[in-house]
Amino acid sequence: MLSKREKELIIEIWTRLTPVADRIGAEALLRMFTSYPGTKTYFSHMDITPRSAHLLSLGQKIVLALAEGSKDIANLMTSLAPLQTYHAYQLRIQPNNFKLFSHCMIVTLACFMGDRFTPSSHAAMDKYLSAFSAVLGEKFR
Amino acid sequence: MVEWTDSERAIINDIFATLDYEEIGRKSLTRCLIVYPWTQRYFGAFGNLYNAATIMANPLIAAHGTKILHGLDRALKNMDDIKNTYAELSLLHSDKLHVDPDNFRLLADCLTVVIAAKMGAAFTVDTQVAWQKFLSVVVSALGRQYH
Numbered sequence: 001m002l003s004k005r006e007k008e009l010i011i012e013i014w015t016r017l018t019p020v021a022d023r024i025g026a027e028a029l030l031r032m033f034t035s036y037p038g039t040k041t042y043f044s045h046m047d048i049t050p051r052s053a054h055l056l057s058l059g060q061k062i063v064l065a066l067a068e069g070s071k072d073i074a075n076l077m078t079s080l081a082p083l084q085t086y087h088a089y090q091l092r093i094q095p096n097n098f099k100l101f102s103h104c105m106i107v108t109l110a111c112f113m114g115d116r117f118t119p120s121s122h123a124a125m126d127k128y129l130s131a132f133s134a135v136l137g138e139k140f141r
Numbered sequence: 142m143v144e145w146t147d148s149e150r151a152i153i154n155d156i157f158a159t160l161d162y163e164e165i166g167r168k169s170l171t172r173c174l175i176v177y178p179w180t181q182r183y184f185g186a187f188g189n190l191y192n193a194a195t196i197m198a199n200p201l202i203a204a205h206g207t208k209i210l211h212g213l214d215r216a217l218k219n220m221d222d223i224k225n226t227y228a229e230l231s232l233l234h235s236d237k238l239h240v241d242p243d244n245f246r247l248l249a250d251c252l253t254v255v256i257a258a259k260m261g262a263a264f265t266v267d268t269q270v271a272w273q274k275f276l277s278v279v280v281s282a283l284g285r286q287y288h
Binding site for chain 2: 112113
């Protein structure tokens with residue numbers, strides 16, 4: 001359950017990150033791949049070395065999707081429907097991995113924003129990423 | 142037994158060398174109580190936890206945060222036997238404090254985020270890996286004596 005203020009904080013953060021979406025997304029992914037090597041198994045077809053074009057492009061897609069979703073959180077089930085199908089039927093990612101990515105995204109935000117990543121922002125973002133992950137995993141079974 | 146490379150030992154020692162226990166301890170515990178409010182259940186005797194502002198201003202919580210962080214010193218000094226170092230503390234958390242051990246992971250994550258925020262770009266990918274490995278060993282040791 002997100003309060004009005006929390007929704008504002010979330011939008012504020014993603015708006016600030018949109019211009020550097022590729023960098024932020026790539027860093028979060030890289031942190032995840034290095035901390036949790038099992039997550040690399042889904043990317044054997046890509047070059048996920050640091051600063052690779054694949055990594056930046058994928059990172060950008062993810063951050064932009066997160067930013068877009070934050071604009072209308074109440075309707076995530078509708079706006080994410082195509083991504084739900086994609087993750088469930090094509091990618092078939094083990095759902096626990098969403099948590100691992102969310103954690104690494106939060107660490108990336110902390111590094112990027114320092115003190116501005118206040119406990120309230122952290123709480124709001126954690127809730128948003130959990131909700132986003134839950135919606136993405138809806139069609140898994 | 143957990144194997145530590147020289148690089149991992151160096152990274153972890155470096156983080157502790159410049160750590161402000163009071164600042165980081167306070168920030169980590171308050172962040173945990175705010176981001177994961179169910180953890181407040183263990184702090185009924187700690188005064189006002191009404192909202193984020195009061196939690197962050199609460200001196201009892203701040204002091205406890207410092208205490209927790211100093212507790213990590215023991216793991217740092219005994220990196221080759223963290224499991225046994227925390228056997229007694231594990232029993233305490235299980236039998237006396239009745240803390241759900243899954244919450245240790247949450248506090249560890251908050252500590253990671255606070256340190257990441259403090260170090261910024263210096264909290265590199267490799268730093269994160271070593272640090273998280275250290276904390277996961279601590280968390281595992283703390284949960285080990287539960288029965």
